[in-house]
Amino acid sequence: MAWPIDRLKLNRVRALMKDQDLTALVVRAPDNIVYLTNYWPMKGYDAVVFPCQGEATLIAIEPQLADAQRNSWTEDIRLFKSYHPSDPRPPQYRALDQALAVLKERSLTDKIGIELNMGTQAADRMVGEPTTPTQTYFDGFHGVAGEVVDATPLLNQARGIKTPQEIERMRLANELAALAMEHTRERMRPGMKESEVGGIYESVVHGFGVGYKGKVEMARAFTLVWSGKGIATFTATGDRPIQKNEPTLFEIWVCADGYWTDLTKNVCPGELAPEYHKLLDLLLKVFHEAAAYSHDGASFPELDRLVRARIAEGGYPGQPSHPICHGVGARAHEPPYAHQAGGGTIQKGMVLAIEPGIYWEGGGGLRLEDDFLITDSGNEKLCPYPDDFRLLARRP
Numbered sequence: 001m002a003w004p005i006d007r008l009k010l011n012r013v014r015a016l017m018k019d020q021d022l023t024a025l026v027v028r029a030p031d032n033i034v035y036l037t038n039y040w041p042m043k044g045y046d047a048v049v050f051p052c053q054g055e056a057t058l059i060a061i062e063p064q065l066a067d068a069q070r071n072s073w074t075e076d077i078r079l080f081k082s083y084h085p086s087d088p089r090p091p092q093y094r095a096l097d098q099a100l101a102v103l104k105e106r107s108l109t110d111k112i113g114i115e116l117n118m119g120t121q122a123a124d125r126m127v128g129e130p131t132t133p134t135q136t137y138f139d140g141f142h143g144v145a146g147e148v149v150d151a152t153p154l155l156n157q158a159r160g161i162k163t164p165q166e167i168e169r170m171r172l173a174n175e176l177a178a179l180a181m182e183h184t185r186e187r188m189r190p191g192m193k194e195s196e197v198g199g200i201y202e203s204v205v206h207g208f209g210v211g212y213k214g215k216v217e218m219a220r221a222f223t224l225v226w227s228g229k230g231i232a233t234f235t236a237t238g239d240r241p242i243q244k245n246e247p248t249l250f251e252i253w254v255c256a257d258g259y260w261t262d263l264t265k266n267v268c269p270g271e272l273a274p275e276y277h278k279l280l281d282l283l284l285k286v287f288h289e290a291a292a293y294s295h296d297g298a299s300f301p302e303l304d305r306l307v308r309a310r311i312a313e314g315g316y317p318g319q320p321s322h323p324i325c326h327g328v329g330a331r332a333h334e335p336p337y338a339h340q341a342g343g344g345t346i347q348k349g350m351v352l353a354i355e356p357g358i359y360w361e362g363g364g365g366l367r368l369e370d371d372f373l374i375t376d377s378g379n380e381k382l383c384p385y386p387d388d389f390r391l392l393a394r395r396p
Contacts (some may be wrong), residue, residue, distance in 0.1 A: 113151030
């Protein structure tokens with residue numbers, strides 16, 4: 001979907017590049033391409049040459065020319081063929097050739113940054129299949145550049161603070177997530193398979209999300225659904241029946257044109273069992289204290305300590321078995337991360353997923369998770385669906 005050029009974001013990247021004397025960035029990860037150009041590639045073969053000065057160059061697979069022209073913030077679009085009769089190599093090698101040619105053509109070869117150290121990347125728009133570079137890709141830049149450095153820390157730093165446009169796009173994704181939860185809650189019944197309920201959720205996001213408010217071109221959802229004793233971390237959705245009077249947990253990732261949510265929401269068909277009332281009360285207390293702590297200037301390591309200490313005080317030492325806070329944006333899981341081996345402070349403009357959880361031995365438990373925008377006065381929860389699911393009308 002076409003959006004106005006987010007100059008605040010691009011200027012931040014260029015300021016960091018100038019500080020590090022970088023002539024250009026070359027990125028291939030779909031989330032970084034979305035971030036720098038607003039173009040979400042279909043197959044993950046595409047690339048962007050992003051100079052410290054001047055217009056970016058988008059290198060796009062030929063069938064996507066119309067998408068690129070409609071959505072990209074640059075008019076300099078170079079195409080490569082998915083198949084070329086005189087070049088038997090896979091298509092990503094033709095994209096690399098184009099990137100190297102652009103660097104030489106525009107004299108951007110002094111010091112360039114490429115993604116040398118990406119722990120993960122977001123999916124492409126078509127099939128959700130990451131397309132990762134080969135050694136040939138990395139080696140190619142050493143033949144044209146005076147110096148090649150890792151661009152990942154710079155991009156992580158820039159992406160950590162969201163612009164107003166990014167926040168608007170994430171609000172759309174969170175609205176879709178809540179809409180799909182309400183739709184699914186109204187239709188799920190005890191005895192349905194977890195996978196059946198997950199299918200309802202994902203179809204709603206795709207069906208209602210494409211064209212949502214005239215602002216979303218492509219929407220997808222990925223969810224794990226576990227019910228009752230099936231609640232654990234982490235297992236695949238199965239064919240276990242939805243349980244009456246026990247929670248069904250939805251681990252949710254919704255993507256709207258390359259911007260994501262990371263949420264965990266719960267539903268209970270019938271009357272919630274007493275042991276779950278007690279567990280939910282504990283988790284809500286921890287969750288609200290963690291949210292209140294999460295403000296501009298707060299310590300990431302101390303946030304992790306706080307959550308784990310409160311859960312331990314509640315009788316569950318060593319829980320949860322997963323991270324309790326991380327960034328969300330052009331990936332569902334992106335820096336910064338809150339952990340005690342690291343450092344860093346929470347900053348205004350970050351969007352953080354906070355996710356305390358408690359899991360019982362033998363199955364069952366709960367997790368609460370929402371996305372929080374850090375503001376001048378504290379933070380704002382982005383998803384309107386309630387975390388205390390007892391507030392929702394009960395269904396038999």
